[in-house]
Amino acid sequence: MSVVSIIGCGFVADLYMRSLESFPHIKVAGVHDRDAARLRVFCDHYKVKPVASLQELLDAHPRDGLILNLTNPSAHYEINKACLDAGHHTYSEKPLALDTGQAKELHALALDKGLMLGSAPCSMLGEAAQTLGRALREGLAGTPRLIYAELDEGYLLQAAYKKWLSDTGAPWPYEDEFNVGCTLEHAGYYLSWLIAWFGSVRTVVSASAELLPDKIGKGPMAPDVSIATLFFEAGPVVRMTNSIIAPHDHSLTIVGDKGVLACDEAWDNAAKVTFAKRLNIRRKLMESPIRKTLRLPQPTHPKVKRWGAAALNFMLGPAEMLDALKTGQQTRISPDFALHMTEVTLAIQNAGEDSGAQKMTTRCDPLEPMPWAR
Numbered sequence: 001m002s003v004v005s006i007i008g009c010g011f012v013a014d015l016y017m018r019s020l021e022s023f024p025h026i027k028v029a030g031v032h033d034r035d036a037a038r039l040r041v042f043c044d045h046y047k048v049k050p051v052a053s054l055q056e057l058l059d060a061h062p063r064d065g066l067i068l069n070l071t072n073p074s075a076h077y078e079i080n081k082a083c084l085d086a087g088h089h090t091y092s093e094k095p096l097a098l099d100t101g102q103a104k105e106l107h108a109l110a111l112d113k114g115l116m117l118g119s120a121p122c123s124m125l126g127e128a129a130q131t132l133g134r135a136l137r138e139g140l141a142g143t144p145r146l147i148y149a150e151l152d153e154g155y156l157l158q159a160a161y162k163k164w165l166s167d168t169g170a171p172w173p174y175e176d177e178f179n180v181g182c183t184l185e186h187a188g189y190y191l192s193w194l195i196a197w198f199g200s201v202r203t204v205v206s207a208s209a210e211l212l213p214d215k216i217g218k219g220p221m222a223p224d225v226s227i228a229t230l231f232f233e234a235g236p237v238v239r240m241t242n243s244i245i246a247p248h249d250h251s252l253t254i255v256g257d258k259g260v261l262a263c264d265e266a267w268d269n270a271a272k273v274t275f276a277k278r279l280n281i282r283r284k285l286m287e288s289p290i291r292k293t294l295r296l297p298q299p300t301h302p303k304v305k306r307w308g309a310a311a312l313n314f315m316l317g318p319a320e321m322l323d324a325l326k327t328g329q330q331t332r333i334s335p336d337f338a339l340h341m342t343e344v345t346l347a348i349q350n351a352g353e354d355s356g357a358q359k360m361t362t363r364c365d366p367l368e369p370m371p372w373a374r
């Protein structure tokens with residue numbers, strides 16, 4: 001039997017509880033939330049133990065267990081630090097911290113104390129990412145050169161997001177989501193796959209902007225769009241887009257010397273993964289219109305049913321860490337992985353308009369439309 005304790009039981013905690021059903025050997029020792037009413041509703045529903053204070057939870061949590069930090073991003077650093085200071089292995093929802101300095105501090109603390117420190121997302125351990133990873137290792141598409149990773153959410157402000165509720169009635173925290181921004185919230189869904197396959201990013205060239213100033217929320221808002229070019233040490237160059245403006249598109253396109261690997265959904269562990277071979281037919285160069293669906297030869301991991309926009313098992317990462325604790329093996333969910341993902345994501349998000357940009361010295365007005373187009 002393995003044990004987790006949960007800090008923060010809002011919207012996403014319900015998705016963790018759904019995922020936990022697929023790992024019956026993992027039990028919840030206790031749950032803490034600073035919102036006492038929310039804590040009561042959640043614990044009554046799932047029949048888990050409410051813990052009134054953070055200190056009580058840290059005192060009661062067993063050393064061979066894992067704490068899941070599911071609080072809002074603004075609390076991640078403080079809660080992750082408190083867990084590590086108390087000597088506990090910790091898995092944090094993304095991002096690990098809101099600035100790279102704080103993320104580095106947490107990373108050093110975990111290494112110093114010999115503790116595990118992981119950060120969501122964990123979908124790189126899921127079937128779609130692992131299927132693509134195998135195809136890349138086997139060279140199915142040849143050397144990967146250029147990758148397009150899209151994380152566009154549609155024109156979110158016109159969605160009924162104020163009505164979105166979790167299983168136990170937690171509202172989708174839209175103010176917080178707008179404050180934190182779609183890049184910090186979502187870039188990890190493909191960055192984690194890319195870093196899992198290729199390792200470090202050498203350089204980030206990015207631009208980001210807030211294009212929807214009418215959002216409801218407190219304080220300064222985060223960018224609604226970011227467009228980044230990522231130069232991986234291992235060779236591939238990635239164009240990554242995050243937005244809450246452009247029509248929903250979660251596609252990943254990996255262009256190699258021999259063809260194109262693709263997946264159309266980052267938020268589905270079982271998303272379809274395909275390969276289209278490059279062909280020369282007579283004098284025409286093309287990717288085969290018949291795409292081969294790739295499958296792994298053996299059973300993979302427990303899946304969860306689609307809920308809302310996602311069909312993700314949120315416990316793949318924590319379960320991997322708990323297994324490593326039991327067997328004494330290295331976990332794939334390392335502090336290095338969490339820190340690098342955080343640094344790259346923050347570089348994309350914080351780029352703004354001027355970071356590394358070339359200011360133009362010439363200008364040009366829009367053209368008059370043609371008379372028949374007026």
Ligand SMILES: NC(=O)c1ccc[n+]([C@@H]2O[C@H](COP(=O)([O-])OP(=O)(O)OC[C@H]3O[C@@H](n4cnc5c(N)ncnc54)[C@H](O)[C@@H]3O)[C@@H](O)[C@H]2O)c1
Binds near residue numbers: 011032073172
């Ligand atoms: N909402 C989603 O669809 C979704 C999906 C995947 C991941 N996430 C991530 O999950 C995390 C939580 O998001 P959420 O949507 O559940 O937010 P939420 O606001 O619904 O829930 C967060 C909970 O944490 C509690 N909390 C905050 N600070 C605390 C503290 N210092 N001590 C104790 N409790 C504290 C709040 O009271 C709240 O109940 C975020 O990092 C987010 O990026 C959210």
